[in-house]
Amino acid sequence: MGSAPSVWAQTSSFPITEQQRATADRVAQAGVPLSELAPNAPDSHTVKPGDTLWDISKLFLTNPWRWPELWGMNRDQISNPHLIYPGQMLVLVKIDGRAQLQLAQQRVGAQASDADGSGKLSPRIRVGDFDGNAITAIPLNLIEPFLNDAVVFDTDELATAPRIVATPEGRVLLSRGDLAYARGDLSQATDYRVFRNTRPLLDPISQEILGYEAPYLGTAELKRPQQNSEQADGKIEIVPATLMIKAVRQEIGIGDRLSPMPQRSFSRYIPHAPNAPIKGQVISIYGEGLNAGQNQIVALNRGRRDGLERGHVLALWQQGRSMVDSTSDKREIIKLPDERHGVLFVFQVYERVSYALIISVKDPVKAGDSFSQP
Incomplete structure:
Protein backbone atom coordinates (compact mmCIF):
# COMPACT_ATOMS: atom_id res chain seq x y z
CA MET A 1 0.00 0.00 0.00
CA GLY A 2 1.98 3.01 -1.17
CA SER A 3 1.29 6.57 -0.16
CA ALA A 4 -0.19 9.02 -2.64
CA PRO A 5 1.89 11.84 -4.20
CA SER A 6 2.95 14.66 -1.94
CA VAL A 7 1.20 17.36 -3.97
CA TRP A 8 -1.44 17.92 -1.27
CA ALA A 9 0.97 18.88 1.50
CA GLN A 10 0.74 22.51 2.52
CA THR A 11 3.11 22.03 5.43
CA SER A 12 5.34 19.07 6.15
CA SER A 13 7.83 17.84 8.68
CA PHE A 14 9.92 16.36 5.87
CA PRO A 15 12.29 18.35 3.59
CA ILE A 16 11.11 18.75 -0.01
CA THR A 17 13.46 19.96 -2.74
CA GLU A 18 12.45 22.51 -5.35
CA GLN A 19 12.74 19.78 -8.00
CA GLN A 20 10.34 17.59 -6.03
CA ARG A 21 7.90 20.49 -5.70
CA ALA A 22 8.05 21.18 -9.44
CA THR A 23 7.47 17.50 -10.21
CA ALA A 24 4.51 17.40 -7.82
CA ASP A 25 2.98 20.45 -9.50
CA ARG A 26 3.35 18.93 -12.96
CA VAL A 27 1.76 15.66 -11.82
CA ALA A 28 -1.15 17.47 -10.19
CA GLN A 29 -1.93 19.62 -13.20
CA ALA A 30 -1.73 16.61 -15.54
CA GLY A 31 -4.63 14.78 -13.88
CA VAL A 32 -4.77 11.09 -12.93
CA PRO A 33 -4.02 7.97 -14.99
CA LEU A 34 -7.13 6.39 -16.51
CA SER A 35 -6.40 3.30 -14.39
CA GLU A 36 -7.30 5.36 -11.29
CA LEU A 37 -10.83 6.04 -12.53
CA ALA A 38 -13.75 4.16 -11.01
CA PRO A 39 -15.03 1.36 -13.32
CA ASN A 40 -18.36 3.16 -13.84
CA ALA A 41 -17.08 6.73 -13.77
CA PRO A 42 -19.67 8.95 -15.52
CA ASP A 43 -18.79 11.34 -18.33
CA SER A 44 -20.41 14.19 -16.40
CA HIS A 45 -22.17 14.97 -13.14
CA THR A 46 -24.39 17.87 -12.12
CA VAL A 47 -23.67 19.02 -8.57
CA LYS A 48 -26.60 18.63 -6.18
CA PRO A 49 -27.23 20.33 -2.81
CA GLY A 50 -25.61 18.20 -0.13
CA ASP A 51 -22.85 16.91 -2.44
CA THR A 52 -19.28 17.04 -1.13
CA LEU A 53 -16.01 16.83 -3.03
CA TRP A 54 -15.50 13.46 -1.34
CA ASP A 55 -18.87 12.17 -2.60
CA ILE A 56 -18.23 13.41 -6.13
CA SER A 57 -14.70 12.00 -6.17
CA LYS A 58 -16.07 8.56 -5.23
CA LEU A 59 -18.10 8.66 -8.45
CA PHE A 60 -14.98 9.15 -10.54
CA LEU A 61 -12.04 7.67 -8.61
CA THR A 62 -11.13 4.36 -7.00
CA ASN A 63 -9.32 6.38 -4.28
CA PRO A 64 -11.43 9.48 -3.54
CA TRP A 65 -8.71 11.20 -1.48
CA ARG A 66 -6.77 11.70 -4.73
CA TRP A 67 -9.28 14.29 -5.92
CA PRO A 68 -6.74 17.19 -5.99
CA GLU A 69 -4.99 15.35 -8.84
CA LEU A 70 -8.24 14.73 -10.67
CA TRP A 71 -9.00 18.46 -10.45
CA GLY A 72 -5.49 19.38 -11.60
CA MET A 73 -4.81 21.38 -8.44
CA ASN A 74 -1.32 22.72 -7.88
CA ARG A 75 0.00 23.80 -4.48
CA ASP A 76 -1.23 27.38 -4.83
CA GLN A 77 -4.75 26.21 -5.61
CA ILE A 78 -4.74 23.85 -2.63
CA SER A 79 -4.47 26.81 -0.26
CA ASN A 80 -7.22 28.52 -2.27
CA PRO A 81 -9.51 25.56 -3.13
CA HIS A 82 -11.84 25.17 -6.06
CA LEU A 83 -15.31 26.41 -5.31
CA ILE A 84 -17.98 24.16 -6.70
CA TYR A 85 -21.65 25.05 -6.49
CA PRO A 86 -24.94 23.12 -6.79
CA GLY A 87 -26.24 23.23 -10.36
CA GLN A 88 -22.82 23.26 -12.02
CA MET A 89 -21.93 20.50 -14.47
CA LEU A 90 -18.68 18.57 -14.01
CA VAL A 91 -17.13 17.09 -17.15
CA LEU A 92 -14.60 14.24 -17.21
CA VAL A 93 -11.93 15.08 -19.78
CA LYS A 94 -9.61 12.28 -21.00
CA ILE A 95 -6.43 13.24 -22.85
CA ASP A 96 -3.27 11.19 -23.55
CA GLY A 97 -4.10 8.42 -21.09
CA ARG A 98 -4.93 10.77 -18.21
CA ALA A 99 -8.15 12.27 -16.89
CA GLN A 100 -9.18 15.59 -15.39
CA LEU A 101 -12.47 16.76 -13.94
CA GLN A 102 -13.43 20.28 -15.01
CA LEU A 103 -16.36 22.64 -14.78
CA ALA A 104 -18.59 23.34 -17.74
CA GLN A 105 -19.56 26.96 -17.12
CA GLN A 106 -23.02 27.88 -18.38
CA ARG A 107 -24.74 31.25 -18.75
CA VAL A 108 -27.98 31.55 -16.84
CA GLY A 109 -30.98 31.38 -19.23
CA ALA A 110 -28.82 30.70 -22.27
CA GLN A 111 -27.23 27.79 -24.03
CA ALA A 112 -23.82 26.75 -22.67
CA SER A 113 -21.08 28.45 -24.66
CA ASP A 114 -17.36 28.82 -24.78
CA ALA A 115 -15.23 31.96 -25.07
CA ASP A 116 -15.63 32.19 -28.86
CA GLY A 117 -19.45 31.90 -28.74
CA SER A 118 -19.61 28.63 -30.65
CA GLY A 119 -22.30 27.26 -28.34
CA LYS A 120 -20.17 24.28 -27.24
CA LEU A 121 -19.49 23.31 -23.65
CA SER A 122 -16.22 24.80 -22.47
CA PRO A 123 -14.53 23.08 -19.51
CA ARG A 124 -13.21 25.73 -17.15
CA ILE A 125 -11.93 25.93 -13.61
CA ARG A 126 -13.38 28.37 -11.09
CA VAL A 127 -11.08 29.26 -8.22
CA GLY A 128 -11.79 31.68 -5.43
CA ASP A 129 -11.74 32.43 -1.74
CA PHE A 130 -13.91 30.70 0.86
CA ASP A 131 -17.60 30.92 0.03
CA GLY A 132 -20.25 29.52 2.33
CA ASN A 133 -22.44 28.51 -0.64
CA ALA A 134 -19.78 26.26 -2.15
CA ILE A 135 -19.90 22.54 -1.45
CA THR A 136 -17.46 21.27 1.16
CA ALA A 137 -14.70 18.69 0.88
CA ILE A 138 -16.36 16.36 3.42
CA PRO A 139 -19.66 16.56 5.37
CA LEU A 140 -18.69 19.20 7.95
CA ASN A 141 -21.85 18.56 9.96
CA LEU A 142 -20.29 15.25 11.03
CA ILE A 143 -17.24 16.84 12.64
CA GLU A 144 -18.35 20.34 13.66
CA PRO A 145 -19.88 19.17 16.96
CA PHE A 146 -16.55 17.58 17.88
CA LEU A 147 -14.40 20.66 17.22
CA ASN A 148 -15.40 21.85 20.71
CA ASP A 149 -16.31 18.50 22.22
CA ALA A 150 -13.22 16.43 21.47
CA VAL A 151 -10.41 18.18 23.34
CA VAL A 152 -6.99 16.90 24.37
CA PHE A 153 -4.59 18.75 26.67
CA ASP A 154 -0.89 17.96 26.40
CA THR A 155 -0.57 18.23 30.19
CA ASP A 156 -3.14 17.79 32.93
CA GLU A 157 -3.62 21.55 33.12
CA LEU A 158 -7.28 21.27 34.05
CA ALA A 159 -6.23 19.88 37.44
CA THR A 160 -5.31 23.45 38.46
CA ALA A 161 -7.84 25.29 36.25
CA PRO A 162 -10.65 27.44 37.71
CA ARG A 163 -13.46 25.32 39.09
CA ILE A 164 -17.15 25.66 39.91
CA VAL A 165 -17.46 25.65 43.69
CA ALA A 166 -21.13 26.43 44.32
CA THR A 167 -24.55 26.80 42.72
CA PRO A 168 -27.54 28.95 43.65
CA GLU A 169 -29.69 27.40 46.38
CA GLY A 170 -27.53 24.30 46.43
CA ARG A 171 -28.60 23.01 43.00
CA VAL A 172 -26.92 19.77 41.97
CA LEU A 173 -27.08 20.33 38.20
CA LEU A 174 -27.00 23.52 36.16
CA SER A 175 -29.01 24.39 33.04
CA ARG A 176 -28.76 27.09 30.38
CA GLY A 177 -29.24 30.53 31.98
CA ASP A 178 -28.34 29.36 35.51
CA LEU A 179 -25.67 31.09 37.56
CA ALA A 180 -22.57 29.31 38.83
CA TYR A 181 -19.88 30.42 41.29
CA ALA A 182 -16.23 29.67 40.60
CA ARG A 183 -12.76 30.14 42.06
CA GLY A 184 -9.46 30.41 40.25
CA ASP A 185 -7.77 32.70 37.74
CA LEU A 186 -10.57 33.93 35.45
CA SER A 187 -8.69 36.99 34.21
CA GLN A 188 -7.77 35.43 30.84
CA ALA A 189 -11.13 35.66 29.12
CA THR A 190 -14.86 36.33 29.38
CA ASP A 191 -16.11 33.19 27.68
CA TYR A 192 -15.16 29.74 28.96
CA ARG A 193 -15.66 26.10 28.08
CA VAL A 194 -16.72 23.80 30.90
CA PHE A 195 -15.08 20.38 31.26
CA ARG A 196 -15.25 17.41 33.57
CA ASN A 197 -11.99 16.18 35.06
CA THR A 198 -9.62 14.76 32.47
CA ARG A 199 -8.72 11.16 31.80
CA PRO A 200 -5.30 10.12 30.46
CA LEU A 201 -5.01 8.77 26.92
CA LEU A 202 -2.61 5.83 26.98
CA ASP A 203 -0.62 4.47 24.06
CA PRO A 204 -2.03 0.98 23.36
CA ILE A 205 1.50 -0.47 23.06
CA SER A 206 3.77 1.41 25.48
CA GLN A 207 1.04 2.52 27.93
CA GLU A 208 2.71 5.96 27.92
CA ILE A 209 0.43 8.94 28.60
CA LEU A 210 0.06 10.83 25.31
CA GLY A 211 -2.36 13.50 26.52
CA TYR A 212 -5.42 14.14 28.65
CA GLU A 213 -8.92 13.97 27.20
CA ALA A 214 -11.49 16.23 28.82
CA PRO A 215 -15.24 15.57 28.44
CA TYR A 216 -16.84 18.78 27.15
CA LEU A 217 -19.92 19.91 29.09
CA GLY A 218 -20.85 23.35 27.76
CA THR A 219 -19.98 27.04 27.91
CA ALA A 220 -20.20 29.82 30.49
CA GLU A 221 -19.80 33.60 30.50
CA LEU A 222 -18.07 35.54 33.27
CA LYS A 223 -20.43 38.08 34.81
CA ARG A 224 -18.55 39.21 37.95
CA PRO A 225 -14.92 38.51 38.88
CA GLN A 226 -13.89 37.05 42.22
CA GLN A 227 -13.76 39.70 44.94
CA ASN A 228 -11.75 39.22 48.12
CA SER A 229 -12.03 41.71 50.95
CA GLU A 230 -10.31 42.06 54.32
CA GLN A 231 -12.63 42.08 57.30
CA ALA A 232 -12.29 44.12 60.49
CA ASP A 233 -10.75 41.15 62.28
CA GLY A 234 -8.09 40.80 59.56
CA LYS A 235 -9.60 37.73 57.95
CA ILE A 236 -10.04 37.60 54.17
CA GLU A 237 -13.58 37.13 52.92
CA ILE A 238 -13.60 35.23 49.63
CA VAL A 239 -16.46 36.00 47.23
CA PRO A 240 -16.31 33.62 44.21
CA ALA A 241 -16.67 34.81 40.64
CA THR A 242 -20.13 34.64 39.06
CA LEU A 243 -20.72 33.01 35.69
CA MET A 244 -23.82 32.34 33.62
CA ILE A 245 -24.20 29.00 31.86
CA LYS A 246 -24.70 29.73 28.15
CA ALA A 247 -24.89 26.24 26.65
CA VAL A 248 -25.14 22.74 28.08
CA ARG A 249 -24.01 19.63 26.21
CA GLN A 250 -23.78 17.40 29.31
CA GLU A 251 -24.68 17.89 32.98
CA ILE A 252 -22.70 20.67 34.70
CA GLY A 253 -22.12 20.72 38.44
CA ILE A 254 -19.79 21.52 41.32
CA GLY A 255 -16.17 20.56 40.70
CA ASP A 256 -16.28 20.97 36.93
CA ARG A 257 -13.42 22.91 35.37
CA LEU A 258 -13.22 26.06 33.23
CA SER A 259 -10.93 26.78 30.29
CA PRO A 260 -10.85 29.93 28.10
CA MET A 261 -12.78 29.60 24.85
CA PRO A 262 -10.32 29.31 21.93
CA GLN A 263 -10.74 31.04 18.59
CA ARG A 264 -12.69 28.93 16.10
CA SER A 265 -10.80 27.70 13.08
CA PHE A 266 -12.74 27.74 9.82
CA SER A 267 -9.95 26.35 7.66
CA ARG A 268 -11.13 24.17 4.79
CA TYR A 269 -10.32 20.49 5.11
CA ILE A 270 -8.41 19.25 2.08
CA PRO A 271 -8.26 15.41 2.00
CA HIS A 272 -4.77 14.15 1.21
CA ALA A 273 -2.53 11.20 2.02
CA PRO A 274 0.50 11.55 4.33
CA ASN A 275 3.79 12.33 2.60
CA ALA A 276 5.59 9.46 4.32
CA PRO A 277 4.65 6.04 5.66
CA ILE A 278 2.99 6.15 9.07
Missing part, protein backbone atom coordinates in the same frame (compact mmCIF):
# COMPACT_ATOMS: atom_id res chain seq x y z
CA LYS A 279 1.60 3.48 11.38
CA GLY A 280 -0.29 3.69 14.64
CA GLN A 281 -3.19 2.45 16.70
CA VAL A 282 -6.64 3.59 17.75
CA ILE A 283 -6.48 4.68 21.41
CA SER A 284 -10.16 4.88 22.16
CA ILE A 285 -13.66 5.41 20.82
CA TYR A 286 -14.93 8.90 21.61
CA GLY A 287 -17.86 8.77 23.99
CA GLU A 288 -16.74 5.72 25.99
CA GLY A 289 -18.03 3.22 23.42
CA LEU A 290 -16.38 -0.18 23.05
CA ASN A 291 -16.83 -0.28 19.27
CA ALA A 292 -17.34 2.34 16.58
CA GLY A 293 -18.85 2.41 13.11
CA GLN A 294 -19.14 4.83 10.20
CA ASN A 295 -19.35 8.55 11.09
CA GLN A 296 -18.06 8.00 14.64
CA ILE A 297 -14.91 9.53 16.15
CA VAL A 298 -11.76 7.76 17.31
CA ALA A 299 -8.60 8.97 19.05
CA LEU A 300 -5.26 8.01 17.44
CA ASN A 301 -1.84 7.60 19.07
CA ARG A 302 -0.10 9.82 16.53
CA GLY A 303 -0.12 13.61 16.32
CA ARG A 304 1.64 16.71 15.05
CA ARG A 305 5.08 15.53 16.12
CA ASP A 306 4.58 12.35 14.07
CA GLY A 307 3.70 14.26 10.88
CA LEU A 308 -0.10 14.00 11.03
CA GLU A 309 -2.08 17.05 9.94
CA ARG A 310 -5.69 18.04 9.37
CA GLY A 311 -7.10 16.44 6.25
CA HIS A 312 -4.91 13.34 6.28
CA VAL A 313 -6.66 10.22 4.99
CA LEU A 314 -5.63 6.94 6.64
CA ALA A 315 -6.38 3.27 6.07
CA LEU A 316 -7.91 1.24 8.91
CA TRP A 317 -6.65 -2.29 9.47
CA GLN A 318 -8.27 -5.13 11.37
CA GLN A 319 -5.84 -7.39 13.19
CA GLY A 320 -5.84 -10.96 11.92
CA ARG A 321 -6.93 -13.45 14.55
CA SER A 322 -4.78 -16.29 15.88
CA MET A 323 -6.07 -19.81 15.33
CA VAL A 324 -5.02 -23.44 15.29
CA ASP A 325 -4.15 -24.94 11.93
CA SER A 326 -6.50 -27.93 12.00
CA THR A 327 -4.99 -29.29 8.78
CA SER A 328 -1.58 -29.83 10.42
CA ASP A 329 -0.68 -32.82 12.56
CA LYS A 330 1.29 -30.46 14.79
CA ARG A 331 -1.80 -28.33 15.52
CA GLU A 332 0.32 -25.21 15.07
CA ILE A 333 -0.88 -21.73 16.03
CA ILE A 334 -1.10 -19.42 13.03
CA LYS A 335 -1.98 -15.73 12.77
CA LEU A 336 -4.10 -14.60 9.86
CA PRO A 337 -2.97 -11.49 7.93
CA ASP A 338 -4.24 -8.06 8.94
CA GLU A 339 -6.97 -6.89 6.59
CA ARG A 340 -7.75 -3.35 5.50
CA HIS A 341 -11.38 -2.58 6.27
CA GLY A 342 -11.94 1.17 6.47
CA VAL A 343 -10.89 4.78 5.91
CA LEU A 344 -10.19 7.49 8.51
CA PHE A 345 -10.24 11.26 8.01
CA VAL A 346 -8.10 13.25 10.48
CA PHE A 347 -9.81 16.52 11.48
CA GLN A 348 -8.16 17.56 14.78
CA VAL A 349 -4.46 17.26 15.57
CA TYR A 350 -2.62 17.74 18.86
CA GLU A 351 1.05 17.23 19.70
CA ARG A 352 0.87 13.46 20.25
CA VAL A 353 -2.80 12.61 19.67
CA SER A 354 -5.30 13.13 16.84
CA TYR A 355 -9.03 12.72 16.32
CA ALA A 356 -10.35 11.12 13.15
CA LEU A 357 -13.75 10.53 11.58
CA ILE A 358 -14.51 7.01 10.34
CA ILE A 359 -15.44 7.69 6.70
CA SER A 360 -16.16 4.06 5.84
CA VAL A 361 -15.71 0.71 7.57
CA LYS A 362 -16.67 -2.94 7.07
CA ASP A 363 -16.48 -4.22 10.66
CA PRO A 364 -16.69 -2.49 14.07
CA VAL A 365 -13.60 -0.50 15.06
CA LYS A 366 -12.15 -0.99 18.54
CA ALA A 367 -9.25 0.33 20.60
CA GLY A 368 -6.00 -1.27 19.46
CA ASP A 369 -6.95 -1.46 15.77
CA SER A 370 -4.16 -0.15 13.58
CA PHE A 371 -3.97 2.45 10.82
CA SER A 372 -1.49 3.38 8.10
CA GLN A 373 -1.15 5.63 5.07
CA PRO A 374 -3.75 4.61 2.43
